[in-house]
Every structure is written in C-alpha cells, then in structure tokens.
Amino acid sequence: MSANPAPRSRPTALTHEVTNQPPPLTGHDVAEDAVLLEGVDREGASWHTGDLHLLGRFAGGEEAQEWADQANRHEPVLRTHDRYGHRVDEVDFHPAYHRLMEKSVGAGLAGAAWADERPGAHVARAAGFMVMSTLEPGHLCPVSMTYAVVPALRHAPDVAKAYEPLLTSRAYEAGLRTPTEKSGLLAGMGMTEKQGGTDVRANTTSATEAADGTWRLRGHKWFTSAPMNDLFLVLAQAPGGLSCFLVPRVLPDGSRNTFRIQRLKDKLGNRANASSEPEFDDTVAWLVGAEGRGVRTIIDMVTMTRLDCVLGSASGTRAALAQAAHHARHRSVFGAKLVEQPLMRNVLGDLSLESEAATTLALRLAGAADRAQRGDARERAFLRLATAVGKYWVCKRQPAAVAEALECLGGNGYDEASGMPRLYREAPLNGIWEGSGNVNALDMLRALEREPESFDAFRAEIEAASGADRRLDSAWQELRGELVLTEDAPLRARRLIERAALVLQGSLLVRHAPAAVADAFCASRLGGDRGLVFGTLPPGTDFAGLLERLPA
Numbered sequence: 333m334s335a336n337p338a339p340r341s342r343p344t345a346l347t348h349e350v351t352n353q354p355p356p357l358t359g360h361d362v363a364e365d366a367v368l369l370e371g372v373d374r375e376g377a378s379w380h381t382g383d384l385h386l387l388g389r390f391a392g393g394e395e396a397q398e399w400a401d402q403a404n405r406h407e408p409v410l411r412t413h414d415r416y417g418h419r420v421d422e423v424d425f426h427p428a429y430h431r432l433m434e435k436s437v438g439a440g441l442a443g444a445a446w447a448d449e450r451p452g453a454h455v456a457r458a459a460g461f462m463v464m465s466t467l468e469p470g471h472l473c474p475v476s477m478t479y480a481v482v483p484a485l486r487h488a489p490d491v492a493k494a495y496e497p498l499l500t501s502r503a504y505e506a507g508l509r510t511p512t513e514k515s516g517l518l519a520g521m522g523m524t525e526k527q528g529g530t531d532v533r534a535n536t537t538s539a540t541e542a543a544d545g546t547w548r549l550r551g552h553k554w555f556t557s558a559p560m561n562d563l564f565l566v567l568a569q570a571p572g573g574l575s576c577f578l579v580p581r582v583l584p585d586g587s588r589n590t591f592r593i594q595r596l597k598d599k600l601g602n603r604a605n606a607s608s609e610p611e612f613d614d615t616v617a618w619l620v621g622a623e624g625r626g627v628r629t630i631i632d633m634v635t636m637t638r639l640d641c642v643l644g645s646a647s648g649t650r651a652a653l654a655q656a657a658h659h660a661r662h663r664s665v666f667g668a669k670l671v672e673q674p675l676m677r678n679v680l681g682d683l684s685l686e687s688e689a690a691t692t693l694a695l696r697l698a699g700a701a702d703r704a705q706r707g708d709a710r711e712r713a714f715l716r717l718a719t720a721v722g723k724y725w726v727c728k729r730q731p732a733a734v735a736e737a738l739e740c741l742g743g744n745g746y747d748e749a750s751g752m753p754r755l756y757r758e759a760p761l762n763g764i765w766e767g768s769g770n771v772n773a774l775d776m777l778r779a780l781e782r783e784p785e786s787f788d789a790f791r792a793e794i795e796a797a798s799g800a801d802r803r804l805d806s807a808w809q810e811l812r813g814e815l816v817l818t819e820d821a822p823l824r825a826r827r828l829i830e831r832a833a834l835v836l837q838g839s840l841l842v843r844h845a846p847a848a849v850a851d852a853f854c855a856s857r858l859g860g861d862r863g864l865v866f867g868t869l870p871p872g873t874d875f876a877g878l879l880e881r882l883p884a
Contacts, residue, residue: 354662363388375699377452400468402428458698470604474558480636487621573624577617601757652737679867681878714789725833773825848877
C-alpha cells in the first residue's frame with residue numbers, strides 16, 4: 333500500500349439522487365372511484381355523493397394519513413389505577429386516534445343512519461365507512477359496534493328511548509362520564525369467554541336479578557374491544573338461560589360500574605384499536621330482550637357488524653390495489669412503466685377484478701340492509717343468507733389480495749414506511765372477527781335449512797341475470813344441485829359457500845359491471861380458466877378494460 337495515496341477527485345454526481353420512485357399517494361380523493369360511486373348510485377344513495385367526496389379528500393390528505401400512522405405506531409395504553417391507588421380501568425389513546433374518531437363519528441358513520449329517514453341512508457353510511465376504512469380501519473371498530481347496537485337495543489324500548497338519541501349523534505366525546513350527560517355515546521359488546529369462544533352457550537358469566545329491577549353480573553369476557561366505549565351489550569347466564577344485558581361503564585348516578593380490565597390484547601394488527609379482557613363483579617346491568625333469548629337478541633348486532641366486516645375487507649383490498657396501481661404507474665423497469673408490462677397488467681387486472689367483485693357485493697348488502705330496515709321482507713331474507721356468504725368470501729380473499737398487491741411494490745412494499753405492512757397485518761382480521769370462516773359457512777347451512785325464504789331471495793337475486801352468460805348459468809345450475817343438503821353438508825360447507833359467493837358476485841357483475849369485467853370474472857372464477865394465484869387471467873382478456881377500473 334502506498335504511503336501517499338493519490339488525492340481524491342471531486343464527486344462527479346450526487347450519490348443519493350432519487351429517481352424512478354413514485355411520489356407519495358396523497359392529496360387525492362379516495363371516493364373518486366368509479367366502482368364505489370356506481371354502487372352508491374345503484375343502491376339508492378346518489379344524494380350523498382357530495383359529502384362522500386369531501387370525506388374522500390380528507391382520507392386522501394397528507395395530514396389524515398399521518399394521523400393514521402400515528403394511531404397505529406402509538407398504541408393504546410391501559411391504566412388500571414390512578415396515582416393514589418384507586419381503580420380506574422381506563423385506556424389512553426394517542427391524540428391522532430381521537431381526531432380520526434371525531435371525523436368518522438361526525439361524518440355519521442356510527443349510529444346516525446338509524447335517525448336518517450332518507451332512503452339509502454345506510455348505503456351512504458356504508459360508503460363513508462369504506463372510505464375511512466381505506467385510511468385506517470382500527471378506529472372504526474367502536475364506530476361499527478355503535479352502529480350495530482341500535483337494532484339490538486330496541487328489544488328494550490325503555491332503555492333504547494334513553495340512549496338511542498345519543499348513539500345516533502354525530503358528536504364524539506371521549507372519556508367516561510354519566511352517559512346521559514354526554515353529547516354522544518359509543519357502544520360495544522362482550523360475547524365470548526376464554527373457555528368457549530364462539531360457543532357462547534358455554535359462557536359462565538352469571539346474572540342475578542336485584543330488588544330494584546336491575547341485574548348483577550359476575551364473570552369475565554375474553555375479547556371485548558373498545559373498552560372506553562360508554563355502553564356494552566353482554567351475554568350472561570340468567571336463571572332463564574343465556575340472556576343479553578346492557579352494561580354502562582358509568583352508572584346514572586355518576587359512579588363507576590365495575591369493569592375491571594385485566595389486560596389489553598397484543599394483536600397482530602388493528603393496533604390503533606384497544607381490545608381487552610374485562611371482569612365483572614357485582615356489575616350493574618339491564619336486561620335487553622327476553623330472559624333466555626340472549627343470542628336471538630344480540631344477533632341483530634352481530635348481523636350488522638358482519639356487514640361492516642365485508643365493507644372493511646372490500647375497502648382494505650381496494651386500498652392495497654390503489655397502492656399497487658400507483659406504484660406501477662410511476663415505476664419503470666426494462667424501459668417501460670410497470671403498468672405497461674404484460675405480466676404486471678395481468679396481476680393488476682386480476683386484483684382489480686377481485687376488488688370490484690368485493691366492492692359490488694359489499695354495497696349490494698348495504699342496499700339490502702337499508703331496504704330491510706324500511707320493511708322490505710324480501711331484502712331482509714336475502715340479507716340473512718347473503719351476509720354469511722359475503723362475510724366468508726370477501727374476508728377470506730383480502731389477505732391473498734393484499735399480499736399480491738404488496739409484492740407489486742417489491743422491497744418497497746415490505747418497508748413499514750410504505751404503509752403496506754399495516755394493510756397486510758390488518759387483512760386477516762375481518763375473517764376472524766364476528767365469526768370465523770367455519771362459523772359463517774355453518775351459518776349458511778342453518779339459513780338454508782331453517783329459513784327457506786332466504787334461499788328463495790338468494791335464488792331470485794342470481795336468476796336476475798339468467799341467460800346473460802352461459803358460464804354463470806352453468807355454475808348456478810351446478811351449485812343448486814350441491815345445495816341440496818345431505819349428511820355430509822358440514823364437511824362440504826366451505827366449498828358450498830365459496831361457490832355461492834362466486835355465483836352471486838358473477839350475477840352482480842354481469843348485470844352491473846362493464847362487459848370487460850363481467851367476462852373476465854365469469855371466465856376466471858366460474859369457467860375454471862384460472863391459476864392458483866393472481867395474475868393468471870387467460871389470453872383474450874380485455875386487460876385495457878380491467879385497468880380502466882383501477883382506483884386513481
């Protein structure tokens with residue numbers, strides 16, 4: 333080695349000049365999406381388009397995206413006691429979480445639709461829920477439960493009279509206070525216990541009637557989300573059987589009800605939302621519905637939260653697709669933009685197809701919910717079966733779709749800064765929440781067996797597209813034969829519900845989507861010409877037509 337190395341030359345170029353990277357996906361309108369807007373119009377809520385765009389511009393803004401990131405990075409913190417040793421059982425959230433809550437509740441995404449008499453009110457709420465779920469889904473758990481609690485609470489008219497106006501409010505007021513002194517309330521539910529999980533009949537929490545007409549609960553719950561909500565519907569064993577009870581965090585006299593939070597769950601995703609294990613000990617409660625009819629009472633709430641699971645998974649898939657499409661439009665490889673490369677066009681087209689089918693089905697369910705609440709028996713029957721079908725399939729498809737979209741970004745997608753890892757961690761949640769895949773598959777069998785009117789409505793929905801596509805007609809004919817329930821139906825339940833979902837989505841797309849979308853769906857999902865992963869659409873697919881449906 334020379335003792336006197338040659339002097340260094342001056343740099344000829346910057347080593348950290350950034351090229352061939354996409355700009356941040358900010359400053360856009362999340363609601364400027366043809367699939368979403370067409371669905372909103374089709375399901376009767378076109379009057380909401382202006383407000384939806386306002387919400388979409390908020391969700392696409394840099395500040396809102398920063399709040400979403402902060403709410404997930406700075407997770408909720410449990411405080412069991414104050415500095416003096418008094419039990420408080422409170423959860424502290426980052427200010428960004430509260431800002432998101434203010435926006436979503438203020439936009440009417442909690443209980444406001446129940447107080448809105450306009451046709452399409454629940455569709456408008458669903459569309460807004462999808463927009464905000466694209467931004468950050470964790471804070472929407474308490475929003476969803478508040479929306480869902482209203483029909484269940486109506487089983488106790490006196491209780492509903494006191495609390496429903498506050499549950500349908502657009503005011504978000506954080507903190508625990510006397511419920512009737514707040515400007516708006518949030519609600520949650522406590523169903524499962526550690527020894528039973530989905531088998532709520534195995535619950536051991538007990539309920540004893542007190543002399544004043546209230547009840548006292550003693551026991552525990554295993555997975556109660558949003559413990560800082562004001563009210564909870566809880567299942568407990570009364571003398572007459574498993575029953576539903578309303579448990580407020582703060583009693584009418586201003587004293588704290590016993591709601592001992594043992595710990596917060598350390599979850600895979602959904603980090604902005606707190607999920608807890610509360611214990612009850614002489615906890616004051618009010619009976620909701622008939623004694624011994626707890627499952628029947630709370631199932632009205634579960635049905636609506638399952639709808640929100642479909643909405644959330646459809647929007648989570650859409651959010652991942654938007655990131656992949658944005659990257660592909662700006663990134664060049666081998667002398668051309670990624671979006672111009674044939675194989676990437678196949679992947680993006682396939683993801684777009686999956687997303688459109690999910691969004692169209694989700695909004696169809698929202699439309700059915702809206703019309704069912706206005707007395708349409710046929711729509712109520714359709715919703716009973718189609719919610720289980722949609723909850724199973726759309727939520728099952730989200731993890732695979734998000735993983736494929738993440739891969740479109742390559743190593744950039746594996747970096748936390750891209751936001752894709754958060755979408756990926758969130759993706760499995762809705763498949764588990766409010767009943768796993770098996771629960772919904774078996775629920776479909778129960779509906780087919782016990783509620784024939786639900787199958788009649790489901791059949792009418794599919795047959796509205798009869799004759800429009802031979803592949804759809806053939807798939808429906810095959811499915812009808814398989815839906816004749818036999819002893820091995822539980823073994824086949826996942827196959828049945830998957831086929832039911834695909835046929836239902838095919839019928840909706842054949843009737844409502846552009847020809848390129850409907851043809852590609854029937855060819856790949858119903859005609860059998862599809863590989864095992866995304867990006868295997870057959871030659872002859874109208875990729876230009878599919879890519880026109882990508883979110884901006």
